[in-house]
Every structure is written in structure tokens, then in C-alpha cells.
Amino acid sequence: MYAVILAGGSGTRFWPLSRKVRPKQLISVFGGKSMLQRTVERVLLLAPKRIIVVTNELQAKETTAQLEGIIAVPVDVIPEPLGRNTAPAIGLAAAIIARHDPEAVMTVFPADHFISDGELFRETLLTAREAALNGYLVTLGILPTRPETGYGYIEADRSLRGEGPYPVARFVEKPPMETALQFLESGNFYWNSGMFAWKVSTILDAMEELMPDLRQGLHRLEFPRIWDLADLNPQIREMYAETASLSIDYGVMEKAPNVMVVPARFGWSDVGSWSALPEVLEPDDGGNVIVDAAGSVAVDADGNIIYADGKLVGIVGVRDVIVVTTGDALLVCDRERAQDVKKVVEELERRGLQDYL
């Protein structure tokens, strides 16, 4: 089994901790290791032959640096010259693996998700691998825990099988609240997690059929016989210039006939903003989530989310406030407004304050 980690994200919602060159997956949102490092550690539980990390040119250096300590498995860091969504990144990784091992199973993971139960993660992926070996395109579906309107859903055809994997009835874009509530109640819907498993040959065949332009571009790449990918960059640059930006969901999964969903019951969060931290970190006795603090004293304060950058924290009389302090910036935000942190980043961009982006 090979593991592909998609690490090219550049979200702004963890500003000021996240920056263009240090996006969410490369920062220590929880204190300690970065999300990328945690993802790699988790993937190592699957004992992959090799890990391919697809990132972008801006983040390649820091990505490589963060993975330096890993010796159990070879790691390749592939920098994309342009963001082209997930299909080209997955296609590129598949083509690289196919050069050596076309019948291998390839698993795909976003670098910036949180998963609480590593053992259940491993078991779920073994199930997915089984289905992948049988020629299916397998997607992991997260058991929904709330009527979330910010995610895509996967409807499973649960008429035949007990525990899954299930055939996929359909993919559904982010639904309105009423629909999301129905999905939650029906028990047949899963959140689309962006985690996949398939044989390299299966996904490349599907691309041949459904994304022929991308497949052609991949065909033209000349990979070295050994795993020495450093010289590939000019070829990748050429190919990406002519590659459309498309998600693997839209490009392949929603159209392919042989798609299965494996229900994932491990604790999961995409940690979409600062306000998601309490999904992932247990609040302290006072009901506050305080990360990377030298200590804390709370007086009549709860529901707050504080990223303290090693400082001692005092909180008095406030509720549901997010405060993030870093070396050069300070964010103060209502907990319900964490999505709007990107408005601050947009304004900084407008003012040309590159140092803070």
C-alpha cells in the first residue's frame, strides 16, 4: 500500500497562526506537532511502502523540513507549480506509483484533518483496502454527528450489506439546513471526507474514461526508473500549465460506476476554523480551550478559545471569545464569527501587508 497526502492547502481561517508559507497543515494548531506531522504518524500505522506528499512550491521547503525525522518509510515531497484542485494531484501521484507498482493500492489523505482514534482509523483503512483490491474506487464516509451545511454528503445504498462498504447512490453538494437534517435522520448519508483508497490501475483507468485530458498529460510524463523524483519538476510544470482545475469528486467519483463508501466511525474533524478547536481538544475545568499556554487563570470565564504562544493566560469575565497571539499578530474574534477571520486576511491583502499574510 502507498499513501498519498494532499498537503497543498492554503486556508486563511487559522490566521494569524497560519500564513501563506505556513498554512494550517504546517502549523501547530493544537500545540506540539503540526497537522501534517500528525497525519503522517497516523498513516504510518498502515505500514505503507512509501508516502508521497503533494504540496505547492511555496510550502515545499517547510513541508520537507517537517518530515525530516521520518525514517521508517521513504517520503517523496512533490511540489505542484499551480493549484489545480485534487484530481491532477491524485493523478500525478498515481502515475508516479504506477511506474513501479501499477497494481498497488493507493490511499489518499488530506494533510489537515484531525482523527482521534488511530486504531479505528487503521481498521477502517484495512476494510477500504479490501474493497480497493476488488477493483472499487473507495471513499471514506464520516458518520455525521450534526446537520452540517458546510460539507458535501454521500448517500450509501445500504439495502444489501450490513456494516459496509456500501455502493454509493449519489454525491450531494453542501445541502441547506432542512436537507442536512433529513440526511442526519435517514442514517444513509455520510460526510464526504476526501479520504480514498483504490488500486493505482483502477483510478488511472477511471481517469482514462472520465478525465481523458488529464490522463493524456500524465501519459506524457517520463518518470525515472528509480524513485528519484527531483528532476520531474520541469515536466510537471509543463503538464500543469495545460491541466484543468478539477476535484477528484467532480472529475471521477460522481461519475464512475464502481464507487463504494466505507463508513468511518473514528472521531474526525476537518478543523475548519478556530471555533472547531473544542471538537478536537477537551476544554479545561473552566470550560475554556487554551492551547500552548504556560498556565492559565480563569475568573468567571468560559467557552473561550485561546492560543497563547507559550504565554501565561488570564481570563476575566468573558465568554465565547477567540484570542490568538503569535510573534507578530493578535486576533480577537467572536466564537460565532471564526469564518470571518478571512475578512481580516483579505483586508491585509488589499493593503499589501505581505509580512502578515
Added chain:
Amino acid sequence: MYAVILAGGSGTRFWPLSRKVRPKQLISVFGGKSMLQRTVERVLLLAPKRIIVVTNELQAKETTAQLEGIIAVPVDVIPEPLGRNTAPAIGLAAAIIARHDPEAVMTVFPADHFISDGELFRETLLTAREAALNGYLVTLGILPTRPETGYGYIEADRSLRGEGPYPVARFVEKPPMETALQFLESGNFYWNSGMFAWKVSTILDAMEELMPDLRQGLHRLEFPRIWDLADLNPQIREMYAETASLSIDYGVMEKAPNVMVVPARFGWSDVGSWSALPEVLEPDDGGNVIVDAAGSVAVDADGNIIYADGKLVGIVGVRDVIVVTTGDALLVCDRERAQDVKKVVEELERRGLQDYL
């Protein structure tokens, strides 16, 4: 004229910026110069012969360091071995000046008050000096702007004179709200500011009469003929060990017959806590007071007070929150609860976290 600055305060309400060795008067609450430095600059407008700064041993070094740039006037820093309230500090300064110039006028200023109008300050002090030269103990009374229950009041006898100075009818301790409202409406009451002017001989004579023990202690001190006060410390230590802790208001002003109040119309604040900053600093266009920031972006946010320690600040969707970030600590506080910052400090003290006190 000689100026005496009382700089021994050790408040906790500006934590985490203020610490035991860097109390309010030594920190840059407004960004830029410290309150002590601003006080000295203001006092220089009065062209004093000499400035005597009374502080304590813990703060003497930093106090001296902060005053190093002043060359217009000689400055003496006198460290008290113990806090004994204002009467002994004022008595000590008076005795020192009396050694050289017993008929000089001596003005007294707290080091940690804010005054907006320097010219009006100068004019007011000239009026006070006039009354002092006529043998009065002069106190400056601030025109009240709200029914403050946290200050002492001075009732003036305004029956005879137009603009003041007025004889003092009585001193009143912190009043309940209803009384404070009456004071505000009557127009005869002033806030007790802790700023004074008198001849050195007048205050020492008053002490002879009203605080004879203190006066005896001062009599025993042997001052050098020149202004070289460095060797005084052992004598001061000995005297303070036997000196009662008493305020000049309680010890002298409330009992002396020759007390006058000069109305002070210059903008004044004792900057008692973080929530007082908007009295002193104009809020920005968004209605937030942001100090020492590299820049700021506010989205649907107002009434906040942010001390940014040089950082860029983003504020989203919050109201009336105080956030203070320093090198090693972070405070998040409701604006109505700024008085309770001391509870954080008390808890840190209880835990023995000396580094943060």
C-alpha cells in the same frame, strides 16, 4: 519651586503589563513614554529648581534608568525602604528641601496620573503657587465629570471667591452613588487628586502640629550640605522602621485650618485600570482603543481595548473586550470587569508564580 513626584505605587490592575518591579508609573500604558516620564515632562513645564522622585527600593533602579535623559533639572531618586503611604514620603522630601531652601514652594504629584492639557496644568499650578506663597496648604481639586464612587471628594467654600482658590469646607471619603450624584450636581465638590502645593516651612509646621512623631523622625535625619543624597539610605531606613503609615490627607489636610483648594480644569484621569484607557486615548474610527499595534483591521467590532505589544491586530465581531499581550502573558477581560484583573494576580501569587507578578 521644587517638584516632588510620588512614584512608589505598585498596583496590579494593569497586569500583565504592570509587574512588581514595573508598576503602572513605569510602564508604557499608552505606548511610547511611561507615565512617570510623562509626569516629569509635564512638571518641567513648571521650571522647577529640582525634582525629587520618591519611590521604593524594588523600583529605584528602573526609575533612575527612565529619568536618565533629563538634563534640564537635577533629579534625585529617593528609595523608601517600606511603603508608609504619602505623609512620610512627603515629609522626607520636604525635610530634604528644607535643608537648602526652607521657604521654597514644593509641589507634589503622583507619578501615575494622566493630564491632557499641559498649558492649563501650568497655569493651575501658578495659581496654586501663589496661594502656597501666602502660607496655605493647597490641594488641587479635579472638576468631577461623573458621579464617581471610587474617589474622595473635597467640598469647597465658594461663598466668597469667584474662580478660586477656595477655602476647603471638608474632605469626604469615597461616597455612595446617591451622595456622589448630589456632589456632582451641587458644583461645590472636587475630586481629591493627590496633587499639592505649599511652602516647605508650611507643611513642616503643619506636621509639627498634627504629626509630631513624623516631624521628630525627620528632625533626627542629618542631611548633607550638598545635594548628595546617596548616603541617606541607612538613616531613612531607621526612620521608616518607626514611622506610621498615614496619608497626607488624613495626617494633615483634613485637620489643618489653612487648606485651600484650587479647581483643576485640565483633563485628568488616574487611569485606574485598563478600562480607563478610552478616557485618555481617543478611540479609532471603529470605536476601538488599540495601543502599540503595528496596524489593525476591525470587522464588526467596537468598544474594545487592545494592548498589542507591537503586533498587528485583527478584531472580528467582538464588543467591549480588553486584550493585553506582553512577552510572557496574555490577558482577556470583559471591559466591565477590569477591576477583577487583580484576582488573576492574587491567584498567581497564591500559586507562587513569581515570574508573572
